Amino acid sequence: MPLIRTKKDLDQRLKNISNSLTLGLVPTMGALHKGHIELIKRAVSENGRVVVSIFVNPTQFNNKEDLKKYPRDLSKDLEIIKAVDSEIMVFAPSVEEIYQKNVQTKKYNFAGLDKVMEGEFRDDHFNGVGTIVEQLFNLVKPDNAYFGEKDFQQLRIIKKLVEIQKIPVNIVPCPIVREEHGLAMSSRNERLSEKMRLKAGFIYKTLQTAKEKFGTKSALKVKEWVVNQFIKEEDFKMEYFEIADIETLSPLKRKEKNKKYRAFIAVYAEDVRLIDNIAFN
Numbered sequence: 407m408p409l410i411r412t413k414k415d416l417d418q419r420l421k422n423i424s425n426s427l428t429l430g431l432v433p434t435m436g437a438l439h440k441g442h443i444e445l446i447k448r449a450v451s452e453n454g455r456v457v458v459s460i461f462v463n464p465t466q467f468n469n470k471e472d473l474k475k476y477p478r479d480l481s482k483d484l485e486i487i488k489a490v491d492s493e494i495m496v497f498a499p500s501v502e503e504i505y506q507k508n509v510q511t512k513k514y515n516f517a518g519l520d521k522v523m524e525g526e527f528r529d530d531h532f533n534g535v536g537t538i539v540e541q542l543f544n545l546v547k548p549d550n551a552y553f554g555e556k557d558f559q560q561l562r563i564i565k566k567l568v569e570i571q572k573i574p575v576n577i578v579p580c581p582i583v584r585e586e587h588g589l590a591m592s593s594r595n596e597r598l599s600e601k602m603r604l605k606a607g608f609i610y611k612t613l614q615t616a617k618e619k620f621g622t623k624s625a626l627k628v629k630e631w632v633v634n635q636f637i638k639e640e641d642f643k644m645e646y647f648e649i650a651d652i653e654t655l656s657p658l659k660r661k662e663k664n665k666k667y668r669a670f671i672a673v674y675a676e677d678v679r680l681i682d683n684i685a686f687n
């Protein structure tokens with residue numbers, strides 16, 4: 407299976423692909439799990455050739471400790487990808503290869519989508535995501551690119567990025583894959599103790615009950631209820647819970663017919679930051 411380390415090598419290999427084949431891209435930060443595997447399988451089933459990128463992008467980390475502790479295991483990742491399809495091209499560049507000596511973040515106007523939730527609590531995070539994803543799109547020039555709904559706000563930002571930068575790529579959203587007890591799969595779950603990994607199913611169960619309550623109660627009441635659930639649970643520290651319009655991501659004030667809503671949450675467990683979301687209608 408081709409492991410590509412440089413932009414030059416990537417470019418040469420892409421030139422050898424027949425124009426009649428569509429190209430799929432799955433951007434990741436590695437430490438692959440079943441959530442990533444679903445994205446990769448879907449890309450393989452829908453494209454003639456697939457590139458999986460593995461790059462822990464420093465410009466999207468607002469917290470140095472989080473970047474340092476981010477799980478990395480390239481040889482295991484390569485085994486996982488090979489088991490899906492040995493023709494997949496893996497692009498795993500170094501930080502220098504991507505940023506040279508200039509680890510800098512581009513500034514975008516994401517029309518406010520980056521000002522709430524993840525954007526509010528992770529300063530400049532989405533400019534960092536935009537900077538790397540735009541570069542990956544320019545290098546790979548994929549027909550289709552695959553992103554998980556676990557990072558639903560990121561998905562909205564990527565769609566906005568493609569619109570404002572006029573990048574000709576089809577963005578394919580993929581549903582959230584969960585562990586047996588409901589916790590959304592995430593590379594950072596590796597940093598949780600076994601006990602906490604089971605207990606953290608509580609986050610999704612709370613979202614499910616909140617969804618039921620949303621049928622009869624106001625957004626404010628539902629939010630109050632969720633906040634109280636987490637106050638009672640000492641093992642978790644909730645950072646935010648919002649019910650938001652899926653298009654604008656602005657927090658819901660009054661329910662409107664014909665609009666779609668999702669609930670979004672970020673919670674700390676054992677110092678690990680976990681996010682999740684659920685469709686409310």
Ligand SMILES: Nc1ncnc2c1ncn2[C@@H]1O[C@H](COP(=O)(O)OP(=O)(O)OP(=O)(O)O)[C@@H](O)[C@H]1O
Binds near residue numbers: 582
């Ligand atoms: N449980 C999941 N279900 C569906 N897609 C997922 C899931 N986890 C990650 N993805 C998607 O995989 C892609 C790569 O994500 P990334 O490598 O950051 O992994 P991650 O598990 O989200 O890690 P972390 O949240 O700890 O950074 C993103 O598009 C992300 O949304």
Ligand SMILES: CC(C)(CO)[C@@H](O)C(=O)[O-]
Binds near residue numbers: 433434435463539557
């Ligand atoms: C899209 C991405 C690969 C950009 O670094 C990252 O944010 C991720 O893995 O979700």
Ligand code: BAL
Binds near residue numbers: 557
């Ligand atoms: N999957 C989200 C990337 C991040 O947390 O930086």
